[in-house]
Amino acid sequence: xxxxxxxxxxxxxxxxxxxxxxxxxxxxxxxxxxxxxxxxxxxxxxxxxxxxxxxxxxxxxxxxxxxxxxxxxxxxxxxxxxxxxxxxxxxxxxxxxxxxxxxxxxxxxxxxxxxxxxxxxxxxxxxxxxxxxxxxxxxxxxxxxxxxxxxxxxxxxxxxxxxxxxxxxxxxxxxxxxxxxxxxxxxxxxxxxxxxxxxxxxxxxxxxxxxxxxxxxxxxxxxxxxxxxxxxxxxxxxxxxxxxxxxxxxxxxxxxxxxxxxxxxxxxxxxxxxxxxxxxxxxxxxxxxxxxxxxxxxxxxxxxxxxxxxxxxxxxxxxxxxxxxxxxxxxxxxxxxxxxxxxxxxxxxxxxxxxxxxxxxxxxxxxxxxxxxxxxxxxxxxxxxxxxxxxxxxxxxxxxxxxxxxxxxxxxxxxxxxxxxxxxxxxxxxxxxxxxxxxxxxxxxxxxxxxxxxxxxxxxxxxxxxxxxxxxxxxxxxxxxxxxxxxxxxxxxxxxxxxxxxxxxxxxxxxxxxxxxxxxxxxxxxxxxxxxxxxxxxxxxxxxxxxxxxxxxxxxxxxxxxxxxxxxxxxxxxxxxxxxxxxxxxxxxxxxxxxxxxxxxxxxxxxxxxxxxxxxxxxx
Amino acid sequence: xxxxxxxxxxxxxxxxxxxxxxxxxxxxxxxxxxxxxxxxxxxxxxxxxxxxxxxxxxxxxxxxxxxxxxxxxxxxxxxxxxxxxxxxxxxxxxxxxxxxxxxxxxxxxxxxxxxxxxxxxxxxxxxxxxxxxxxxxxxxxxxxxxxxxxxxxxxxxxxxxxxxxxxxxxxxxxxxxxxxxxxxxxxxxxxxxxxxxxxxxxxxxxxxxxxxxxxxxxxxxxxxxxxxxxxx
Ligand SMILES: Nc1ncnc2c1ncn2[C@@H]1O[C@H](COP(=O)(O)OP(=O)(O)OP(=O)(O)O)[C@@H](O)[C@H]1O
Ligand SMILES: [Mg+2]
Numbered sequence: 001x002x003x004x005x006x007x008x009x010x011x012x013x014x015x016x017x018x019x020x021x022x023x024x025x026x027x028x029x030x031x032x033x034x035x036x037x038x039x040x041x042x043x044x045x046x047x048x049x050x051x052x053x054x055x056x057x058x059x060x061x062x063x064x065x066x067x068x069x070x071x072x073x074x075x076x077x078x079x080x081x082x083x084x085x086x087x088x089x090x091x092x093x094x095x096x097x098x099x100x101x102x103x104x105x106x107x108x109x110x111x112x113x114x115x116x117x118x119x120x121x122x123x124x125x126x127x128x129x130x131x132x133x134x135x136x137x138x139x140x141x142x143x144x145x146x147x148x149x150x151x152x153x154x155x156x157x158x159x160x161x162x163x164x165x166x167x168x169x170x171x172x173x174x175x176x177x178x179x180x181x182x183x184x185x186x187x188x189x190x191x192x193x194x195x196x197x198x199x200x201x202x203x204x205x206x207x208x209x210x211x212x213x214x215x216x217x218x219x220x221x222x223x224x225x226x227x228x229x230x231x232x233x234x235x236x237x238x239x240x241x242x243x244x245x246x247x248x249x250x251x252x253x254x255x256x257x258x259x260x261x262x263x264x265x266x267x268x269x270x271x272x273x274x275x276x277x278x279x280x281x282x283x284x285x286x287x288x289x290x291x292x293x294x295x296x297x298x299x300x301x302x303x304x305x306x307x308x309x310x311x312x313x314x315x316x317x318x319x320x321x322x323x324x325x326x327x328x329x330x331x332x333x334x335x336x337x338x339x340x341x342x343x344x345x346x347x348x349x350x351x352x353x354x355x356x357x358x359x360x361x362x363x364x365x366x367x368x369x370x371x372x373x374x375x376x377x378x379x380x381x382x383x384x385x386x387x388x389x390x391x392x393x394x395x396x397x398x399x400x401x402x403x404x405x406x407x408x409x410x411x412x413x414x415x416x417x418x419x420x421x422x423x424x425x426x427x428x429x430x431x432x433x434x435x436x437x438x439x440x441x442x443x444x445x446x447x448x449x450x451x452x453x454x455x456x457x458x459x460x461x462x463x464x465x466x467x468x469x470x471x472x473x474x475x476x477x478x479x480x481x482x483x484x485x486x487x488x489x490x491x492x493x494x495x496x497x498x499x500x501x502x503x504x505x506x507x508x509x510x511x512x513x514x515x516x517x518x519x520x521x522x523x524x525x526x527x528x529x530x531x532x533x534x535x536x537x538x539x540x541x542x543x544x545x546x547x548x549x550x551x552x553x554x555x556x557x558x559x560x561x562x563x564x565x566x567x568x569x570x571x572x573x574x575x576x577x578x579x580x581x582x583x584x585x586x587x588x589x590x591x592x593x594x595x596x597x598x599x600x601x602x603x604x605x606x607x608x609x610x611x612x613x614x615x616x617x618x619x620x
Numbered sequence: 621x622x623x624x625x626x627x628x629x630x631x632x633x634x635x636x637x638x639x640x641x642x643x644x645x646x647x648x649x650x651x652x653x654x655x656x657x658x659x660x661x662x663x664x665x666x667x668x669x670x671x672x673x674x675x676x677x678x679x680x681x682x683x684x685x686x687x688x689x690x691x692x693x694x695x696x697x698x699x700x701x702x703x704x705x706x707x708x709x710x711x712x713x714x715x716x717x718x719x720x721x722x723x724x725x726x727x728x729x730x731x732x733x734x735x736x737x738x739x740x741x742x743x744x745x746x747x748x749x750x751x752x753x754x755x756x757x758x759x760x761x762x763x764x765x766x767x768x769x770x771x772x773x774x775x776x777x778x779x780x781x782x783x784x785x786x787x788x789x790x791x792x793x794x795x796x797x798x799x800x801x802x803x804x805x806x807x808x809x810x811x812x813x814x815x816x817x818x819x820x821x822x823x824x825x826x827x828x829x830x831x832x833x834x835x836x837x838x839x840x841x842x843x844x845x846x847x848x849x850x851x852x
Contacts, residue, residue: 181698225686389699395690422716424694424709484709485694536846 016152016181016388017142018043018380020189021134021169023088023212023238024347025054027377028138028153030146031385041391042196043381045374046145048137054373055141058085059133061120068137080106080270082120086240087134089212090116090127091172092165106266106273128172135176153178154384156376158213159185159401160233162447163459166487181387182486186210187217188228188396189379190345194370195221195394196382202340203229205328207358207366208376209321210346212238216325218332218339227397230331230420232324239280239348241317246276246305249313250291254301268295283310284350311353318357325361331420342366345375398423400483407444407453416481419449423483430496431477437469441477445491464493466500540586544593548577551596554603561606570599647692647711653700655692655707664718664731667711673804674732674797674827676722685719729797729831738824749840750833756781764847772851779844786837793830799823 018029029043036042048055050069060072060083067075075083084107095109095116108119117124135155142150155178157169166183173180187206194200201221208215215233219226250272251262262268275293282289288306295301329336342362348354349372358366371378385391399422405415406429416427431441441464448456467475476496483489494501551574558567573596580592635642636649637656643649647656658667665672668684690696692715697708721727749757756778763771800823807820 222686225689386695387698389696392696395693395695397689397693422720424713425716426713482713485712 014152015142015146015148015150016154016384017046017138017150018189018377018382018384019135019138019153019155020186020377020380021088021131021138021155021157021172022057022376023086023210023240024057025211025373026057026134026138027054027374028142029374029377029381030142031381031390033390040196041382041385043193043378043385045377046142048141049144055134055137056085057088057134058083059087059130060084061123064121064123066133068134077267077270077274080266081108083107083270084118084120084125084130086212087118087127087130089236089240090118091131092162092168093127106270128168129175131169131172132175135172135178139176139178151177151179152181152384154182154184154380154387155180156186156189156380157183158208158210158233158235159187159215159217159231160213160235162235162402162457163489164457165235182383184380184383184396185215185217185228185231185398185401186213186376187215187231187345188219188226188398189377189383190343190370190375191217191219191221191226192379192382192394192396193375194343194379195224195226196378198224200341203332203334203338204341204343205325205339205362206343206345207321207325207349208345209348209354210238211348212236212240214238214321214324216321216328218328218334224393225395225397228399228420228422229334230328231399231401232328232331233401234320234324237317237320239277239346242280242314242348243273243276245313245317246279246291246310247272250276250293250301250303253303254293254295257301258295258299260295262295268293279305280310280351283307284352307352314353318353321357322361336362336364339364343370344368344372345370346372398485398487400425400487402447402457403449404459404481404483404489405446405456406479407446411453412451413446413448413453413456417483423487424485425483427481429479429481431464431479432473433467433470433475434472436472438472438475439467439469440465441467443479443491443493445481445489459489460491462491464502466502467495468498470497537584537586540589540593541581544577544581544589547593547596548574548581551577551600554600554607557607558600558603562603566599566602570596570603573599653704655697655704655711657707658710658714662714663735664714664721665735667714667718668722670722671804672732672735673801674725674729675794675801676728678723681719681722685715688715726834729827733824733828733831736820736824738821738828748836750785752785753778753781768851775844775847775851779848782837782841782844786841789830789833789837793827793834796823796827796830800827 013033015030015033020027020029028046028048030046031041031043045053047053048069050071052070055069056073058068058072058076060067060075060079062075062079062082066072072083073085076085086105090109093116095112110117110119110124116127118127118130139150139153153173155169155173157166161169169183170180187208190206190208191204194204194206201223203218203220206215206217206219208217213233213235214237215231217231218229220229221227247269251269254260254262254272262272271293275291279289279291283305288304290302290304293301339362342358342364344355344358344366349358349368355366355368382391382394383396386394386396399420400417401419403415403419404417404427405413408414414429416429417425431443433441442461443464444453444461445459446453446456447459450456464477464479467477474497478494478496480492480494481489482492492501551570555567555571555574558570562570573592577589577592577596580588583589634646634656636652636654638654639649639652641649641651643656648654649656663672668681668688670676670681670684689712692708692711694705694708694712697705700708721731756774760771760774760778763774800820803820803823
């Protein structure tokens with residue numbers, strides 16, 4: 001079967017650029033309209049207005065005006081309270097998320113409900129606005145490099161970003177004057193650039209440890225098709241955490257040595273973080289380095305770090321990448337040995353410790369031949385080229401990173417679209433009413449991997465209205481959950497009796513407190529065990545209830561067929577099981593259930609004989 | 621491997637929904653560039669160019685999936701008009717769904733049964749431990765109540781037996797599947813979907829019974845894995 005490809009669609013000539021909006025560094029790339037001599041459609045990194053490839057994702061406010069890039073990075077220490085960095089860690093999150101997981105930041109975050117607000121001087125900004133400032137700088141850089149207006153872009157996000165975080169990224173793009181044609185996942189983008197050389201085929205894993213996020217994706221590369229098989233990660237794990245660990249140690253040492261609380265002094269704190277990052281980077285190419293910070297006009301703190309000591313310090317952080325990798329492999333139905341390559345991406349992959357853990361997890365030498373800083377932006381540019389209709393050889397088949405579902409009876413999440421389902425996709429579910437003449441049904445859309453509603457991310461609640469008043473259970477409302485190639489969820493409802501339809505676009509409000517979300521994602525791993533126990537409890541209870549109901553029904557037979565003490569015994573076990581079922585204690589429920597079962601064996605035999613006898617009688 | 625291809629064009633010679641030109645493929649008019657809306661008769665098999673069969677060449681299945689994705693994915697229509705974009709999303713959604721459901725034999729089997737109108741509820745008997753496994757199973761239960769070391773060794777024995785039993789069952793299942801497919805091959809291809817001949821109905825009942833046995837064995841395997849965690 002050969003399938004013709006229709007080539008006469010109009011092509012828009014304004015450029016679509018690819019943007020890697022990183023926690024630490026951002027880049028913009030583009031595939032030139034004219035292919036190279038060899039016909040290859042190769043991306044190029046566009047130079048920033050500062051003449052560099054990278055634009056540090058740092059925004060500093062000078063007299064209230066935002067400055068972005070290296071110029072801003074220089075102010076990180078000098079003007080710490082007016083300089084915002086790692087804002088991607090705040091995107092689509094709420095204030096409550098900051099406690100514990102994000103460490104302390106030198107700039108001022110305002111306490112309060114909902115969306116995170118950052119105070120700079122007498123102005124207050126959201127993470128979306130700060131991200132928009134970075135995107136605007138990228139747009140201006142691209143315009144300068146290309147010599148024409150740039151209004152369309154593909155932007156990458158961590159694969160494990162949830163819907164709020166993706167929507168927040170889109171909004172930031174819009175604020176920066178960019179039409180965001182597509183949000184794609186960073187490791188997937190990396191694979192596009194890696195697979196530009198068509199000789200690279202087969203099953204690969206992309207291990208992307210960036211400044212603030214960790215992603216793992218498993219893909220199948222087949223003659224220009226990039227099929228994402230599974231994806232996993234941790235959106236609060238990255239090189240920043242290594243800096244944080246070194247900084248915490250330093251703060252602790254300074255306190256012991258001089259009794260100074262460095263965390264309270266924004267400038268000193270920023271200086272420590274900077275020294276920590278420098279130490280980390282130095283240790284990727286030398287085996288020891290002295291971390292130095294000027295504490296005040298008289299004192300300088302010094303500590304010599306060896307690679308061994310550093311690796312011991314960060315080992316627990318690196319270990320956190322193991323489980324997502326194993327889960328991604330399992331979801332793809334693969335063993336490490338099935339992979340033909342493990343591709344390392346992200347700045348920290350220059351560290352021997354990162355290469356070591358990847359080798360340990362996958363049992364093979366990882367490939368660190370791709371440019372760890374540039375490959376994601378390059379991949380975004382390739383996807384932009386595909387969307388522009390100029391690259392017809394490549395195609396990305398993507399998946400949903402997190403399961404989508406709805407709340408059902410008993411506070412449980414019922415999954416409609418499991419994680420790693422290919423998009424576009426649709427799932428349908430029929431609802432009915434619980435009360436007579438009920439005209440509306442509440443629908444609660446959730447995202448996450450846990451069993452209980454409360455442990456997942458709430459995306460949206462809406463009410464299906466206009467149901468014709470009927471007796472309970474009569475109406476049939478079919479709700480469809482559609483995810484388009486863009487990953488945007490749309491919900492449509494149809495009254496199957498009347499045919500009337502309504503459609504709701506699920507626009508998750510990033511203004512909501514995201515406290516639960518991230519904790520949930522992380523907890524999903526830590527609590528897999530707790531979930532399993534809980535699921536088992538539900539199973540055991542269900543089984544025991546079935547035993548109980550059956551025994552209760554047969555109790556009159558027991559008194560008819562068995563000697564009275566035996567029947568009394570069954571009755572007693574019924575009561576015991578009933579009591580046990582009120583607890584959450586798996587073992588006692590099982591014990592009571594098995595006692596009841598044993599006590600009923602004789603009865604079952606007698607009843608069975610009864611039935612046989614009756615059927616024999618009936619046959620005669 | 622039998623070729624299960626229903627040539628979409630042969631089965632339903634159609635004309636372009638927009639310009640009327642005869643279609644070479646079921647979904648795209650090469651003359652005017654219009655994507656063709658999905659017909660109500662499409663199912664997971666037809667949309668991937670297969671006749672409904674229990675056993676498919678999965679290598680060919682993947683190849684078809686890739687070819688169709690390449691031609692129909694919405695990313696190919698970003699510069700096209702709204703109607704083409706809508707149809708492309710609709711078709712790709714069905715293709716994704718179809719591929720997921722046909723890729724693994726278990727999902728394919730249950731879709732197949734549903735497509736032909738056989739529902740597992742039809743003969744729901746209380747599943748029981750198969751006689752072949754009963755003795756070891758009850759010995760294991762006794763051991764569980766008495767000695768953990770004894771139980772551990774019984775459990776290992778039971779695991780082996782269960783594994784072998786399942787392998788035999790799988791062979792039986794595959795044989796019935798082949799029979800069903802062969803019976804379908806004899807039917808008029810245009811009628812095969814949705815048509816239940818009596819011979820096929822009998823075979824399908826047999827298949828259904830095997831499938832239910834499978835479900836029971838699945839839960840037994842799960843139970844065993846759980847016991848293993850506790851004991852070993
Ligand atoms: N030579 C090096 N050795 C160790 N770490 C390094 C080195 N160079 C850069 N890094 C670290 O890499 C991180 C930045 O990596 P990268 O640019 O890939 O992240 P990002 O894309 O900005 O973040 P993310 O992808 O998480 O949003 C920073 O923590 C930086 O300190
Ligand atoms: Mg990155």
